[in-house]
Amino acid sequence: MLKFKKYHGLGNDFIIIDTQDEENNWSSIAKILCQRRFGVGADGLMTCTIRDGKPFMRIFNSDGSEAEMCGNGLRCFVHHLRRNNNFPGEEIDVHTGNGWLQARLLQEEGKKVRVANILGVPSFEPEKIPVSFAGNIFLEEKVKAEDREFSVSAVKTGPPHAVIFLEDLDQFPCDYWGPILEKNQVFPRKANINFTQILSPERARVIVWERGVGLTQACGTGAAAVAVIGQQLGKLGKKPRIELPGGTLEIEWDGPETPVTMIGNSEFVFSGEADL
Numbered sequence: 053m054l055k056f057k058k059y060h061g062l063g064n065d066f067i068i069i070d071t072q073d074e075e076n077n078w079s080s081i082a083k084i085l086c087q088r089r090f091g092v093g094a095d096g097l098m099t100c101t102i103r104d105g106k107p108f109m110r111i112f113n114s115d116g117s118e119a120e121m122c123g124n125g126l127r128c129f130v131h132h133l134r135r136n137n138n139f140p141g142e143e144i145d146v147h148t149g150n151g152w153l154q155a156r157l158l159q160e161e162g163k164k165v166r167v168a169n170i171l172g173v174p175s176f177e178p179e180k181i182p183v184s185f186a187g188n189i190f191l192e193e194k195v196k197a198e199d200r201e202f203s204v205s206a207v208k209t210g211p212p213h214a215v216i217f218l219e220d221l222d223q224f225p226c227d228y229w230g231p232i233l234e235k236n237q238v239f240p241r242k243a244n245i246n247f248t249q250i251l252s253p254e255r256a257r258v259i260v261w262e263r264g265v266g267l268t269q270a271c272g273t274g275a276a277a278v279a280v281i282g283q284q285l286g287k288l289g290k291k292p293r294i295e296l297p298g299g300t301l302e303i304e305w306d307g308p309e310t311p312v313t314m315i316g317n318s319e320f321v322f323s324g325e326a327d328l
Contacts, residue, residue: 053325053326053327054069054081054325054326054327054328055069055070055323055324055325056068056069056085056092056323056324056325056326057069057132057135057136057320057322057323058092058094058320058321058322058323058324059128059131059132059318059319059320059321060128060269060298060318060319060321061124061125061127061128061270061272061298061316061317061318061319062124062269062270062296062298062299062300062301062316062317063268063269063270063297063298063299064095064122064124064125064268064269064270064271064272064298065093065094065095065269065321066094066095066096066097066098066111066122066124066125066128066129067082067085067086067092067094067096067097067098068097068098068099068100068128068129068132069097069098069099069100070099070100070101070102070136070137071099071100071101072101072102074099074101074108074110078097078099078110078112078118079112079116079117079118080116081097081112081328082096082097082112082113082114082116083114083115083116084328085097085326086113086114087114091326092324092326094114095113095114095262095265095268096111096112096113096114096119096122096125096265097111097112097114098110098111098112098122098125098128098129100129100132100133100137102137106145106147107129107133107137107139107144107145107146107147108146108147109121109125109126109129109146109147109148110149111125111148111149113262113263113264113265114264114265114266115264115265116264117263117264118149119149119210119211119263119264120148120149120150120210120211121148121149121150121153121210121211121273122210122211122271122272122273123169123171123209123210123271123272123273123274123275123276123314124270124271124272124316124318125272126146126148126153126155126169126171126272127155127165127167127169127272127316127317127318128318129146130144130146130155130157130165130167130169130318131165131167131318131319131320133146134157134160134165135320142156142157142158143155143156143157144156144157148210150172150210151172153169153170153171153172154169154170155167155168155169155170156168156170158315163319163320164317164318164319164320165317165318166315166316166317167315167316167317167318168313168314168315169272169313169314169315170311170312170313171209171210171272171273171276171311171312171313171314172209172210172311172312173309173310173311173312174207174208174209174276174277174280174305174312175207175208176188176189176190176191176206176207176208176284177189177208178190178206180208181206181207181208181212181243182212182239182240182241183206183212183238183239183240183243184237184238184239184240185238190204190205190206190207191205191281191284191285192204192205192285193205193206195233195236195238197229197232197233197236198232200229202216202233203216203217204216204233204238205281205284205285206239206243207277207280207281209273209274209276209277209280209312210273210276211243211244211263211273212239212241212242212243212244212263213243213244213246213273213274213277214233214239214243214244214245214246215246215248215277215278215281215282216233216245216246216247216248217248217249217250217287218247218248218249219249220249221247221248221249221257221259224247226245226247226259226261226267227261227266227267229245229247229261230245230247230261230266230267231261231266233245233261234261234263242263242264243263244260244261244262244263244271244273244274244277245260245261246258246259246260246271246274246277246278247259247260247261248278248282250282250287250288251295253287253288253289253292254288254289254291254292254293255292255293255294255295256278256279256282256287256288256292256293256294256295257295257296258271258274258275258278258294258295258296259296259297260274260296262274268297268298269296269297269298269299270296270297270298270299270301270316271296272301272314272316275294275296275301275303275314276303276305276312276314278292278294278303279292279294279303279305279312280305280312283305283307290304290305290306290307291303291304299316299317300316301314301315301316302314302315302316303315
C-alpha cells in the first residue's frame, strides 16, 4: 500500500508521497494517481525524500512528465514538511530540480498555512529558458500559430514560461490556444502559457495552460513570470497581485539579478492509501 497526502495551493492540487525509493517508476504512478475520475485526482505528484536531515522534492505532472519545480507545489511541500516531518523553524530550504530554494512560514491556522517562497533569480537567457531565438532576450516577439500571430515574451522562473497579454481574457479561448502554443516549435522543451490581462500596475488576471497538465486553477511560477515580464515591459510594479481562477498570489521582484518572492496559501485536503 502506498500512503499519500493531498494538498492544494489555490486549487492547484498535489499528491505528496514520503519515500526513500527515488528509483521507483514515479512517472507511471503519477499518471495513475493523478487521474481525476479513475484515480485520486491531482495536477501533479511530488515525492518527499529526507537525506541527512535535508528535504528533496521531485514533481511529476499528471501526464507523467517530470518538471523542474513548481511554485504552488513548493508551498504545499513545505506545509507537508511541517505537518508530517516536524521540520522546526520558520525557514526551510528545499532541494528541487532548480537547486536549493528557500521558503518561509508566515502563518499557520488549522489545515492552512501561509508561505513566502523565494523562487530564485529569473532567467531571460534564451538557451536557459529554453526558447529557439538568436537574440539576447525574448520579449514581445512574434510567434505564429495556425492562422494567427501572437506577441510572446518568455522567461524561466523554474519551468519555462511564455506570457501573452490580452485586452479581454474572458473572450479568449485559452483552452484552444494553450495546447497549440505549448508545443510551438519556438519552445524546444514545450512551455507553460500564461494568458494575461493587466487590470492596473498593481493587478493582473491570468489563466495558465500548464505544460503536461492543461488549464489549472493556479500556477505559482506562472504568476512570477507574469510579474517579472510585466515589470520589464512597464506594465506592472514591483509588488503586483496576480489573480488566478483559484485565488490571488502576491509577487515581489526588485528587478534583474534579484530573486522573485511569491506569497500564498497551502491547505491540507486529506490522506489515504493506494493499492497499485
